[in-house]
Amino acid sequence: xxxxHQVMSEADCLFSSSDLQRAxxxxxxxxxxxxxxxxxxxxxxMNGGLIFAGQLxxxxxxxxxxxxxxxxxxxxQTSGGEIHWKAEPATxxxxxxxxxxxxxxxxxxxxxxxxxxxxxxxxxxxxxxVLVEKLHDRKFDPxxxxxxxxxxxxxxxxxxxxxxxxxxxxxxxxxxAVKGM
Numbered sequence: 001x002x003x004x005h006q007v008m009s010e011a012d013c014l015f016s017s018s019d020l021q022r023a024x025x026x027x028x029x030x031x032x033x034x035x036x037x038x039x040x041x042x043x044x045x046m047n048g049g050l051i052f053a054g055q056l057x058x059x060x061x062x063x064x065x066x067x068x069x070x071x072x073x074x075x076x077q078t079s080g081g082e083i084h085w086k087a088e089p090a091t092x093x094x095x096x097x098x099x100x101x102x103x104x105x106x107x108x109x110x111x112x113x114x115x116x117x118x119x120x121x122x123x124x125x126x127x128x129x130v131l132v133e134k135l136h137d138r139k140f141d142p143x144x145x146x147x148x149x150x151x152x153x154x155x156x157x158x159x160x161x162x163x164x165x166x167x168x169x170x171x172x173x174x175x176x177a178v179k180g181m
Contacts, residue, residue, distance in 0.1 A: 004168045011159075011176035015151050020131065020161055020175065021055070023150035027129060028059035030148055031099070036062040040097040040127075043089055045114065046070040047170065048103035051162035052131040052150075056101065067091040069100075069117075071110060083113050094122030103162040104132040105149070109140035131161060132175060157181035 015023075042064050044053035049068075057066060070086035098118045105111060111128055118126045129148035136155040153175060159165040160172030169176070 004166075007165060007178060008169060008172065008176070010179040012179070013174050013176055014153055014158065015175040017161075017173040020150065024052070024055050024131070025059060027148045027150055028056060031060060031129065032062055034147075035060075035064070035097065035099070035127075038097040039063050039065070040099050041089070041091050041093060041123075042066045042099050042101055043114075043118070044068045045100060045102040045110075046087070047072075048162045048164070049101045051170065052103055053101045056129070065091055069114060071114060071117075083110060088117075092122075093118055096123055097125045097127065098123040099127045099129055099147075101129045103130065104134060104158070105130045105144070105146050106134045107138055107140045108144045111146075112141050112144055115144075132158065132163070134158070151175065153177070 042053070042057065044050060044066065046068050067089040068087065069089050072084050072086065100111065100114050100118070102111060115126045115128065127147040130146045131150040133146060133149045133152045134155060135152050156177040157165065158175055158177050159169045160174050160176045162170050164170045165178060
């Protein structure tokens with residue numbers, strides 16, 4: 001545990017909680033303009049999207065349904081492997097606009113799998129909202145773009161606001177970069 005405290009004490013704060021609240025409010029406004037008449041299904045991706053979704057959903061002033069989906073590649077590690085499905089949404093997606101709400105667009109393989117799953121389930125459109133987009137050119141699908149992005153970060157290992165470092169610090173009140181990573 002001491003190691004995890006050291007990671008936090010040495011980390012660089014890239015965005016404070018107030019920075020993120022402003023970004024989320026701007027995203028909510030953009031989503032309201034685009035989705036206000038769509039009655040979308042908002043799918044929070046567990047566990048990473050939980051904090052972001054909890055901040056975003058109350059700011060959305062239009063009819064919507066919420067649900068969650070749980071697929072992971074990391075399982076407490078710092079690099080991803082195969083997709084492991086843990087939970088599918090209970091809400092039918094047939095004929096619906098679906099918005100996947102996740103913590104980060106990094107390489108994007110999990111988001112591609114989630115998008116494809118929603119389309120296979122009959123969604124007529126799938127949009128992606130991420131709190132963080134990591135800037136690099138190693139995307140799984142170079143054409144994958146988030147429809148809504150809160151903030152952009154450099155190509156470093158980031159945590160906080162839902163993103164973890166080895167299973168910890170999802171609860172950090174800001175976006176932090178691990179020293180040396």
